[in-house]
Amino acid sequence: MNNPFHSLRKVLILFSFILFGGTLGYRLIEDLDWLPAFYMVVQTVSTVGFNEVIELSTSGTWFTIVLIISSFGTFAYGAGLLAQLAIDGRVRHFLLTKRIERKVEKLEGHAIVCGLGRNGRQVVSKLRAYGADVVVIEKDEHRAEEFRNQFQKVLVVVGDATDDTILEKVNIAKASSLIAALASDTDNLFVVISARQLNPNMTIGARANTESTERKLLAAGATYTVSPNLVGGAHLAHNLMNPGVMNFLDHLSVGGSSATNIEEIVVDELPEVFSGCNIKDLEIRQQTGCTVIGYVCEQGLLTVNPSPDFKVAPHSKLYVLGNDEQIKDLRAWFTEKTK
Incomplete structure (x- = not known):
């Protein structure tokens, strides 16, 4: 400005x-x-x-x-x-912008969210529940100001996310991830292309409104895509056919600060002594109260509700279910094991 x-x-x-x-x-x-x-x-x-x-x-x-x-x-x-x-208010706005830019310059491993529509707001809310450092790019000054007042700890930069200069202002070179949640598929495509060029190693998620756009976004460098229309339609159908199941699933949260959470454990991050052991040998249930509900092998095959005698192989992942306190104990247990 x-x-x-x-x-x-x-x-x-x-x-x-x-x-x-x-x-x-x-x-x-x-x-x-x-x-x-x-x-x-x-x-x-x-x-x-x-x-x-x-x-x-x-x-x-x-x-x-x-x-x-x-x-x-x-x-x-x-x-x-x-x-x-x-x-x-130009002076106040200018000084606020400069203060935000100085804070952003010091960040490393942060997440960048492009767009503060309904999807973008939901993304920011979930990322903050994880405790992640979030920087938002929003073109509309009024919407950006409103969001700053709502989320005090989220840094909001006013600008066009399709502009490489703005992406550089939010320190994209040191960011760990970016979510392109703009309303236009074309804008999201431009953001993905620019982000991948500016930071080849970052994780990039993108909103896609059509199947053809999903393929283009993946080809342009997106790590994954999500279509709100497809997800919303499937959710409506499942609620119609299995309302009780969907009500149960709605109470679950993949991480964050929900009453019931699902967390991922990467086996390779555990001490080498646990590689090749059985699930019961990990003592996850005894130490944290969490329950192992899923296992994904190196090839990506999913095993639901593996038995206690199920052998854990290298390069695999475990998925555990627990309430808020149990998940906190799990994180403490995981931190201790990975020291």
């Missing part, structure tokens, strides 16, 4: 020119030394009205009149400019 202080800088430059020009004028017209000449300029432009250092000549009088008119116009313009900046 434009620096509102640039206008004030112009006023200061003009005022400095008046001081210097006035001093030089009195020296040339009235043959005064530098200090008396400068004193004459100061008392003239400030309208203090002390007696002149010397009796002015006709040329000096006309010069003084011009100096008074020019300085008065400059002061009036400067005062009006200050009032305008104070009323329209």
